[in-house]
Amino acid sequence: MQDKISKDKIEKYRELTEKALEIAKKSVLKKKEAKEIIEMVSNYLSDSGYFEKKGDFVNAFAAINYAHGWIDSGARLKIFDVKDNKLFTIK
DSSP: OOOSOOHHHHHHHHHHHHHHHHHHHTSBSSHHHHHHHHHHHHHHHHHHHHHHHTTOHHHHHHHHHHHHHHHHHHHHTTSBOOOOTTTSOOO
């Protein structure tokens, strides 16, 4: 079991989340709700970068996970019309 969060892990999951965000931005079904979600995702990704620069990899990774959670909530609530079940938690 790995008990540390590496820079590589942060980069891997940030890339996945950024990719999911780009797809979500192109798949908006509910504009008002999507705008709020996209803003929150962007804020959390920014926070992640801040924490990473400070060497706080735990909070950097946590912020990425919060960001992706926001995207997934939008996908589940049909705010985004996404089909990729590897990037999004969809039915």
